Amino acid sequence: MSENLENINPKLYKKLDDREITLEEQNDDIADEFDAREIFDIIRNINDPEHPLTLEELNVVEQNLIEVDDKRNRVDVKFTPTIPHCSMATLIGLSIRVQLLRALPARFKVSVEISPGTHVSEAAVNKQLADKERVAAALENSMLLGVINQCLAPKN
């Protein structure tokens, strides 16, 4: 399989430490808003479609590229493909989208885009990911859904 990989030796990045849970967060009486760290925790362990590594380890997702406005129901995630002509960019974006779709309350409007300037067909991939009709049709494709579920399945 390795000779088919586009990016044979991806650069590895250090993982973030676990989040510290504050007393306030453990108190169910206090409503706490979603923040970038929480969104990051939801998507950091998504598996890369070709490497046995997570999107965090490949630096595809980073906490500082996530913007959250809980009051206005907005979550904006930017992701960085490992190489500028990565053919997996749409699939990775779709996996992030599906993970957030499943994890977040339905009130959130989620946008998933490529970090500006990091992919050759950035505009086309972004347009595809933003088209909810095409995303819905893609998710009815059982083959594709299988691949996405594999990316989303936790390891072990």
Added chain:
Amino acid sequence: MGTLELKQSLTGHRGRVWSVCWHPKGANLASCGEDKTIIIWGLEGFKWVTKMILTEGHSRTIRELAWSPCGNYIASASFDATTAVWDKKSGQFECNTTLEGHENEVKSVSWSISGQLLATCSRDKSVWVWEVNDDEYECAAVINAHTQDVKKVRWHPHDEILASASYDNTVKIFKEDAADSDWSCIATLSSHTSTVWSLSWDKIGNRIATCSDDKTVKIWREYKPENDVGVVTPNNESVWKCICTLSGYHTRTIYDIDWCKTTGLLVTACGDDIIRIFKEDSDCDPHQPNFTMVCSIDNAHAQDVNCVQWNPAIPGQLASASDDGSVKIWFYNE
């Protein structure tokens, strides 16, 4: 400012509702969505109730449906690449015809005013025109004019002229050439900077309103050959010009637009959960019209609004469909 009053919220679908369509007489409403069913709603006293649920016509999401002008047929477009035609010859609506041919998801379906022509469009970039003869449907044309996914098809309100909107950011207009009965593109409306999701003709049929992922609404006007304002018309074909752009009102993708044939009001369905209504100023230049937003309902739905349609028979009555799984009936008061 007018007010939009919620009359009733209809629940019954499981999951996202993509489309609603009024019966031509306005007494019934049909809706469809990702649960692969069509629900027909009707009034009982003052309450809208489920009259019929149509199932087993499609194996995937039903994206859009359309009543025939006579009200005896419903056509439904599905992600399963087929279009079903339902009739009530047996007393109940039944699917007796399935139109196949598109390579993938069918996105939209529309009947011509005579009921003799049906148009469908698809992710496969094509627009198909079907001829209807005694319940037989024959493909009269496959038009490959768009370069991307075609989102919407809508027939002219009086003539056999078809408009389509696409992911390629354009709207195209098609007509049959009398000489060789070939359907060809007679105009391309370019100005939107992203996907054109929907379009609606005005009452007369010489203007079209379009809405887009670029968060704007545009009004287009037809200039026929030898028009008195001096718009040049090469090849002796009409030219369509964008005569008005409504920008700054919508904060997300605009998924649908409907131009009321009786009141002239425009209504939009937006990804920011808001339904907005626009009215044309009465004293404006017909070549440079002005539209004013007369109503805006925040949180009209809990999620994206996918479809809005004015009742063809009851001025002011409006139906909407949303990702939140509900269909809503509204009434607009000036």
